[in-house]
Amino acid sequence: xxxxxxxxxxxxxxxxxxxxxxxxxxxxxxxxxxxxxxxxxxxxxxxxxxxxxxxxxxxxxxxxxxxxxxxxxxxxxxxxxxxxxxxxxxxxxxxxxxxxxxxxxxxxxxxxxxxxxxxxxxxxxxxxxxxxxxxxxxxxxxxxxxxxxxxxxxxxxxxxxxxxxxxxxxxxxxxxxxxxxxxxxxxxxxxxxxxxxxxxxxxxxxxxxxxxxxxxxxxxxxxxxxxxxxxxxxxxxxxxxxxxxxxxxxxxxxxxxxxxxxxxxxxxxxxxxxxxxxxxxxxxxxxxxxxxxxxxxxxxxxxxxxxxxxxxxxxxxxxxxxxxxxxxxxxxxxxxxxxxxxxxxxxxxxxxxxxxxxxxxxxxxxxxxxxxxxxxxxxxxxxxxxxxxxxxxxxxxxxxxxxxxxxxxxxxxxxxxxxxxxxxxxxxxxxxxxxxxxxxxxxxxxxxxxxxxxxxxxxxxxxxxxxxxxxxxxxxxxxxxxx
Amino acid sequence: xxxxxxxxxxxxxxxxxxxxxxxxxxxxxxxxxxxxxxxxxxxxxxxxxxxxxxxxxxxxxxxxxxxxxxxxxxxxxxxxxxxxxxxxxxxxxxxxxxxxxxxxxxxxxxxxxxxxxxxxxxxxxxxxxxxxxxxxxxxxxxxxxxxxxxxxxxxxxxxxxxxxxxxxxxxxxxxxxxxxxxxxxxxxxxxxxxxxxxxxxxxxxxxxxxxxxxxxxxxxxxxxxxxxxxxxxxxxxxxxxxxxxxxxxxxxxxxxxxxxxxxxxxxxxxxxxxxxxxxxxxxxxxxxxxxxxxxxxxxxxxxxxxxxxxxxxxxxxxxxxxxxxxxxxxxxxxxxxxxxxxxxxxxxxxxxxxxxxxxxxxxxxxxxxxxxxxxxxxxxxxxxxxxxxxxxxxxxxxxxxxxxxxxxxxxxxxxxxxxxxxxxxxxxxxxxxxxxxxxxxxxxxxxxxxxxxxxxxxxxxxxxxxxxxxxxxxxxxxxxxxxxxxxxxxxxxxxxxxxxxxxxxxxx
Numbered sequence: 003x004x005x006x007x008x009x010x011x012x013x014x015x016x017x018x019x020x021x022x023x024x025x026x027x028x029x030x031x032x033x034x035x036x037x038x039x040x041x042x043x044x045x046x047x048x049x050x051x052x053x054x055x056x057x058x059x060x061x062x063x064x065x066x067x068x069x070x071x072x073x074x075x076x077x078x079x080x081x082x083x084x085x086x087x088x089x090x091x092x093x094x095x096x097x098x099x100x101x102x103x104x105x106x107x108x109x110x111x112x113x114x115x116x117x118x119x120x121x122x123x124x125x126x127x128x129x130x131x132x133x134x135x136x137x138x139x140x141x142x143x144x145x146x147x148x149x150x151x152x153x154x155x156x157x158x159x160x161x162x163x164x165x166x167x168x169x170x171x172x173x174x175x176x177x178x179x180x181x182x183x184x185x186x187x188x189x190x191x192x193x194x195x196x197x198x199x200x201x202x203x204x205x206x207x208x209x210x211x212x213x214x215x216x217x218x219x220x221x222x223x224x225x226x227x228x229x230x231x232x233x234x235x236x237x238x239x240x241x242x243x244x245x246x247x248x249x250x251x252x253x254x255x256x257x258x259x260x261x262x263x264x265x266x267x268x269x270x271x272x273x274x275x276x277x278x279x280x281x282x283x284x285x286x287x288x289x290x291x292x293x294x295x296x297x298x299x300x301x302x303x304x305x306x307x308x309x310x311x312x313x314x315x316x317x318x319x320x321x322x323x324x325x326x327x328x329x330x331x332x333x334x335x336x337x338x339x340x341x342x343x344x345x346x347x348x349x350x351x352x353x354x355x356x357x358x359x360x361x362x363x364x365x366x367x368x369x370x371x372x373x374x375x376x377x378x379x380x381x382x383x384x385x386x387x388x389x390x391x392x393x394x395x396x397x398x399x400x401x402x403x404x405x406x407x408x409x410x411x412x413x414x415x416x417x418x419x420x421x422x423x424x425x426x427x428x429x430x431x432x433x434x435x436x437x438x439x440x441x442x443x444x445x446x447x448x449x450x451x452x453x454x455x456x457x458x459x460x461x462x463x464x465x466x467x468x469x470x471x472x473x474x475x476x477x478x479x480x481x482x483x484x485x
Numbered sequence: 486x487x488x489x490x491x492x493x494x495x496x497x498x499x500x501x502x503x504x505x506x507x508x509x510x511x512x513x514x515x516x517x518x519x520x521x522x523x524x525x526x527x528x529x530x531x532x533x534x535x536x537x538x539x540x541x542x543x544x545x546x547x548x549x550x551x552x553x554x555x556x557x558x559x560x561x562x563x564x565x566x567x568x569x570x571x572x573x574x575x576x577x578x579x580x581x582x583x584x585x586x587x588x589x590x591x592x593x594x595x596x597x598x599x600x601x602x603x604x605x606x607x608x609x610x611x612x613x614x615x616x617x618x619x620x621x622x623x624x625x626x627x628x629x630x631x632x633x634x635x636x637x638x639x640x641x642x643x644x645x646x647x648x649x650x651x652x653x654x655x656x657x658x659x660x661x662x663x664x665x666x667x668x669x670x671x672x673x674x675x676x677x678x679x680x681x682x683x684x685x686x687x688x689x690x691x692x693x694x695x696x697x698x699x700x701x702x703x704x705x706x707x708x709x710x711x712x713x714x715x716x717x718x719x720x721x722x723x724x725x726x727x728x729x730x731x732x733x734x735x736x737x738x739x740x741x742x743x744x745x746x747x748x749x750x751x752x753x754x755x756x757x758x759x760x761x762x763x764x765x766x767x768x769x770x771x772x773x774x775x776x777x778x779x780x781x782x783x784x785x786x787x788x789x790x791x792x793x794x795x796x797x798x799x800x801x802x803x804x805x806x807x808x809x810x811x812x813x814x815x816x817x818x819x820x821x822x823x824x825x826x827x828x829x830x831x832x833x834x835x836x837x838x839x840x841x842x843x844x845x846x847x848x849x850x851x852x853x854x855x856x857x858x859x860x861x862x863x864x865x866x867x868x869x870x871x872x873x874x875x876x877x878x879x880x881x882x883x884x885x886x887x888x889x890x891x892x893x894x895x896x897x898x899x900x901x902x903x904x905x906x907x908x909x910x911x912x913x914x915x916x917x918x919x920x921x922x923x924x925x926x927x928x929x930x931x932x933x934x935x936x937x938x939x940x941x942x943x944x945x946x947x948x949x950x951x952x953x954x955x956x957x958x959x960x961x962x963x964x965x966x967x968x969x970x971x972x973x974x975x976x977x978x979x980x981x982x983x984x985x986x987x988x989x990x991x992x993x
Contacts (some may be wrong), residue, residue, distance in 0.1 A: 324564045367602070386638070387631040387667075396627075396671075397564060403679055404565050419668060426638075426660055433642050434653075467568075468560045475563045 010072050010079060013053045013060070013087050014127050020049025021120035028113035042113035043098060043105070043448070046120060050095040053123070057087030076134040076195075082265075085330060085477035086130030086257050089337070093249050094123040096341040096459075099452025101242035103445055104348030108240055111155035115243060118148035122250045130257040135184040135194045138258050142180060145254040146173045146222050149247030153239040162238045169239070172231055173222065180218025186211035187262075196266040208267075212274030215262060216281050219255045220315060223248065224308035226284035229292065233304035241300075241348055248307060249340040256314050256333045260326055263318055275319045275405070282315035283413045290420035294427075299350070299357035302424060303343050306383040309421055310336055310391065313398045316414050320401030326478035328397035331471055335382075335390040338459035342379045345445065345453045346372055353442050361439065363431045369442040375457055377432050382460050384425025385418050390463030397471075491538040492555040492572040495531040495586060496618045502527020503611035511604045521597055524607035528589035528614065535586040539574060543966065549576025549973035552624050552689060566678055567685045571624040576974015577755050577824060580967060581747050582621035584831035588743050589614050591952040595839055596736040597945030606646065609639040610740065617744055621751060626674050626686040629756070633712075634667035636744050643737040644729050655725075655732035659741075662725040666715035670756075673708035676701065677760055691760040692977065696985065698763055706764025709757040710772070717749025719805040720779040730798035731851075735842030738794070742834035746804050750827030753812045754820055754978060762982045765813070772813040773903050780806025780910035787917035792851040796921045797841045800877060803914045804830050810907055811892035814899050815982040820975035821968060822891025829884035829960065833876030836953040840870040843946060844925055847939045853921065856939075857928035863941040865950070867926040872954045874922055876961070878915040884957045887964035 024042045031038035061084045072079040079087075097119065105112045125144025132138040150173040154166035184194075186207055191199040202208055216225070224232025236244030263274055286309060293305035310332075317329035349372055350357050366373030378389075385395045395418050402411040445453060463470060506523050510516045542548055552573040561568035574582060592610060599606050616635030623629045637660060645656030674686065680701045681694050697705055711722075718726035726745050730738045757765050783803030790796035804826060811823030844860045845851045860866055872883070879889035889911070897904045942950055960967070 327564065367605075381638075387634045392631070393561075396675075399675070400565050400678075403675070415672065422664065422668075426664065429638065430641070430645065430657065430660065434645065436646075468562065471561055471564060 010074060011077075013056045013091075014124055016049055016053045016056060017091070017120050017124040017127065020046060020053075021117040021124070023049070024113045024117035024120060028111065028117065031110070031113065039105075039110075039112040042116045043102060046098055046116035047095055049120060050091040050098070050123065054088060054091040054095070057084060057091065060084050061088060073133065076137040077128075077131050078133040079131055081477045082257075082260070083127075083130040085473070086253055087127055089334060090123045090126035090130075090250070090253055093253060093337040093341070094119055094246075096337065096452055096455055097242070097246040097249055097344065099448050100341040100345035100456060101246065101348060102448035102452065103352060104240075104242045104344065106352070107242065108155045115152050115155055118152045118243075119246055119250075122148045122247070126250055126254045126257065129254040130261075132258070132261060133196060135188055135196070138261065139177065139181055139184060142219060142254055142258055143177050145250050146177060146247070149243055149250065152243035152247070153235070155243070156240050165234070165238050169235065172228070176218045176221045176228075178218070179214045179221070183211045183214030183218055186214070196261060199266040200268060202267060208274060209277050212263070212277040213281075216259070216278055216315065219258050220281070220311070222251045223255055223311040223314075224285075224289070224304075225312050225315065226281055226288060229285060229289050229305070229308055232308055233292070233301050235304070236300070241351060242344060245340050245344040245347075248311070249337050252311050252314070252333055252336050252340075256329055259314070259318055260329060264326060275407075278315050278318055279402075279407055279410045282312055283410055285309070285312035286316070286413050286417035290417050290424060293424045294420060297359055299362055299428065300347055302428065303347065303379075303383065306421055306424060307336070307340060307343065309417055310339065310383065313395065313414065316402050316410060317398040319405045319407060319410070320398075321405055323475055323478045325401045325405070327471055327474035328394070328401045330474035330477055331390075331467075332394040332398060334470060334474070335394045335460075335463050338456040338463075339379060339382050339391070341452060342375060342382075342456040342460065345449050345456065346376045346379060348449075349442050349445055353440070355440050355442065359428075359431055362428065364434050364436065364439055365432045365442075368439055371444070371453075372442045373432055375453055377429055378457055378460055380425040380428050380432070384422040384429075386422060386425065388464050389460060390467065393464065393467055489556050491534050492574070492622045494534050495539075495582070496572065496615060496622055498530045498534075499527050499589070499611040499614040499618070502530075503608040503615075506604055506608045506611065509604065517600070517603050520603050520607055521593070521599075524611060525590060525593045527611055528586075528593050531614070531618065532586040532590060535583050539579060539583060542574065542579060543970045546576075546969035546973050549579070549970040550976045551575060555622075557624070565684065568627050569625050569685075569687060571628065571687060572622045573624045574622065576971045576976075577978070578621045578751060579974075580828045580971055581751050581824065581831070582618060584747060584828050585614065585617045585621060585743070587956055588739075588831050588835055588953070591835065591949040592736055592740055592743070594945045594949035594952065595739060599736070602646070606643070609643050610736075612636070612639040613643075613740060613744065617748060620748055624688050626677075626688065626691060626756065626760070628686070630667065630671050630674055633670055633716075633748070633752070634664070637663040637667065640729075640737075640741065640744060643740065644733045647733045647737065649732035651728065652732045655728040658725045658728050662715055662722065666712040669708040669715075670712035670752075673705045673712065673761075676705050676708070680705075688755065688759060692981065696763040697761055702761055702764035703767050704764075705761045706757060706768050709752070709761060709764075710768060713749045713752035713757065714775070714805075715749075716745060716752065717805045717808065718745050718802050719749075719775055719809060720782045720802070723779070723782075723802045723805075726802060727795060727798040730801075730838060731792065731794045735839060735846060738838045738842055739835035742801055742838055743831055746801070746808065746830040746834060747827040749805070750808050750812070750823055753808075754824060754975070758812065758815070758820070758978045758982060762978075762985050765815075766982065766986050769813055772809050773900060776806045776809035776813070777903065777906055777910065779803065779809065780907060780914070784910055784913035784917050787914070788920060791853055793841050793845050793853050793856055793921065793925065794851050796853065796917070797837055800914060800918055800921070801830070801834050801837065803910070804834070804877070806910055807889055807892045807907055810896050810900070810903060814892075814896040815979055816895045816899065817972055817975045817979040818891050819895025820979055821972040822888050822893075822895055824888075824971055824975070825891060825964070825968065826885065826888030829876060829888050829957070832884055832953050832956045832960070833873045836869060836873035836950060836957065837877065839946070839950055839953070840866050840873060840942075841921070841925070843942060844939050853924045857924050858926075859937070860925045860939040861927065862938050863926070865942045865947060866939075867922075869942065869950045869954055870922050870926060872957055874918040876957045878911060878918055881961075882958075883961035884964070886961060887968060891968075
């Protein structure tokens with residue numbers, strides 16, 4: 003009996019098993035439950051580490067000139083999928099570490115949050131491995147719905163509940179829009195397998211399908227017209243699930259759109275590219291301006307994250323391997339920004355010191371660790387050189403120029419300038435050494451480790467630009483050839 | 486040829502120093518002393534490497550013509566463009582890089598009495614050195630963009646730390662103007678890449694591809710002129726420097742000068758002329774006008790200034806005039822002169838700021854009228870001022886003279902009228918420098934009994950001043966040894982521009 007499929011599904015299996023263990027800890031916890039909550043965090047980390055190691059093993063076996071792709075029906079393991087196999091668990095582990103202190107917000111439901119996080123990570127893996135339209139939708143739903151539901155784990159007031167219900171409703175509607183777009187594609191191509199969609203000629207229906215697909219998937223990240231909705235996540239609800247959702251969704255959405263658009267449909271001018279470019283441009287014009295108008299840090303960071311995520315769409319329209327590699331590098335750089343934001347904004351929320359401009363002023367002098375890292379985060383969000391996000395923006399802008407979309411590149415540059423201005427304004431306030439104010443508590447050990455890893459990634463991805471782009475370029479081979 | 490590691494050490498040793506400084510405690514006097522000595526060591530190491538590993542190159546002037554690659558490692562491959570970690574020296578950058586390494590120990594010495602937040606002060610100072618040294622050392626345009634922006638935020642933060650009421654406003658101005666300049670440089674780099682169809686940012690390659698023609702060339706040249714002109718603080722982009730010098734503490738003001746004229750001059754020669762000579766040829770008349778306006782604005786503003794710091798800032802802006810004239814004349818001699826003037830400004834600029842800043846700080850105010858004669862007993866400060874001002878106005882045997890002389894000689898055949906006006910402008914600048922010096926050191930207070938005299942330079946401040954003054958004298962006396970290397974460095978740039986406009990531009 004051939005049991006190799008057990009090995010092929012091992013990453014997914016490990017993640018789902020971890021989810022079951024964490025859910026069991028939620029059920030089994032006693033009235034206090036402190037031990038179970040603590041155990042649940044380390045169990046989640048252990049399962050994520052195991053999944054990461056398994057995926058690295060896969061990756062090593064596929065480094066040859068002809069990767070040994072594995073296919074089980076609509077489940078495919080190729081180099082492209084393996085990139086997300088490694089990135090997904092790593093991102094989730096960083097989220098668990100950085101959000102460790104902030105999990106106190108979830109009261110007794112930390113094990114359930116960990117379970118949902120592991121399910122969402124499995125969703126990232128599934129989305130990256132999807133070989134047909136159905137499994138893409140399932141994968142995306144597995145990421146989006148658990149993270150939307152996790153926001154309801156703290157039932158503190160009616161406003162929080164309303165926001166959670168709204169979040170679940172919007173997420174469900176977006177998934178329905180995505181499903182509708184897939185249905186149109188399936189109708190146009192008379193098939194659901196991605197390989198059989200490649201010959202679709204440009205048409206109005208194709209543009210509508212692209213619109214639904216992009217809004218249905220990237221809308222979860224806050225692209226136009228859902229920018230305000232996304233930025234509002236975590237305001238009256240727990241912050242950890244909101245930002246964790248953004249990190250994991252950015253991976254899943256990038257995987258889905260790369261598989262679907264340049265991968266399955268190809269970069270035909272006049273097909274889906276115009277629709278995607280228009281949505282990207284609208285988001286890039288709106289999000290940084292909204293960030294500029296904020297007087298509180300959380301929404302400003304949220305809008306800047308949305309603007310960064312919108313660059314995925316700009317990179318999508320780029321031709322060939324380099325364009326896809328640029329998107330993968332961009333996504334890789336986005337994850338440590340979200341995790342660092344989680345740790346620092348979480349510390350501020352726990353300290354109840356407020357996140358207005360006046361509360362932030364002089365933070366670097368009062369709390370050098372959090373202030374310094376917040377400065378690093380803002381510099382990254384603003385795309386300031388020499389951080390990795392600067393190079394990611396540069397690669398994406400060059401990609402759109404190579405695609406002949408000079409106007410989109412110009413919009414991206416304009417957005418970069420406004421984002422940089424927003425970041426610099428907050429940076430000046432944070433680094434104002436004359437200001438007085440309260441100190442933030444020193445983070446716990448787990449959060450400290452997560453912060454160190456995030457900071458190392460924010461700074462180190464610049465130095466590792468060449469190797470990371472090499473990995474991304476190897477991963478970019480597969481979706482373009484089609485599964 | 487420099488060894489593989491030397492330029493990397495010069496550029497990144499201060500970064501390591503900054504990280505160590507940030508990690509050190511600074512609660513007691515002993516701990517603060519450790520912070521200062523660590524910073525001094527972090528700036529002395531690049532200087533030692535530069536002396537022992539770089540300066541030997543100057544002995545063979547022919548080597549100045551081509552970049553001697555110290556390290557050239559691929560950084561980004563497999564994309565639409567390539568990027569390299571490429572550091573190297575040639576006649577265009579070696580002396581300027583050397584100036585950066587020489588001046589930073591003096592800046593640390595000048596900051597020796599920094600009592601408020603010494604860790605952040607020295608760390609930001611060292612980060613600025615990384616940016617300045619990297620800008621000078623890199624042979625890759627994209628890397629230059631990164632290094633060019635790198636000192637902007639540390640500079641703005643350092644200016645913002647000042648006690649002056651307008652420190653925050655000055656910091657914002659530094660940040661905005663220099664960020665816009667960096668954005669213009671990045672935009673120009675992207676346009677060059679797009680319009681030439683080139684896939685590398687390597688300076689050697691960029692200086693050999695077919696240059697941009699027509700409107701794109703003009704747009705790129707205008708962007709580059711804005712980027713480097715803003716850093717050079719030419720009129721009307723000088724407000725960030727003047728405001729910064731007025732509001733910042735003395736060591737930070739010295740740093741502002743070092744990051745202004747040398748970097749702007751180098752950028753204009755290396756990038757504007759190196760990669761967009763056609764565009765530069767279209768800008769001759771506007772740049773000549775800019776040179777004159779900058780010089781005369783500077784001299785008149787210095788003559789009319791009532792504040793000693795503002796007068797000093799105005800005097801230093803004037804250097805942009807001859808620099809622009811030297812750059813836009815395109816001859817080897819004038820280009821070498823412009824670069825040497827940028828090099829010399831790295832010494833006399835900070836020294837001038839150190840002396841006038843010391844008088845203003847110890848006098849407790851900036852008003853020239855109220856400071857009149859109060860430094861009359863400060864002989865060391867007086868001598869240092871004379872040295873710096875003489876360097877500025879181009880007195881022979883001091884570091885400023887070879888640069889100014891080469892600019893005027895190199896430009897005279899091409900732009901006689903403008904050169905004559907520049908000579909007149911320099912004379913006016915000399916009068917302004919005399920007015921400031923005379924007011925501070927030779928004028929008498931109205932009521933000597935009531936006015937407290939300013940004490941003389943001593944300790945670390947004295948050492949910093951003498952370090953810079955020694956550099957002005959030493960490089961003034963030995964210029965003949967170094968200049969042939971710089972002249973060879975300008976060979977290719979001048980030849981390329983000459984080949985594109987043979988009828989208008991004289992060759993060698």
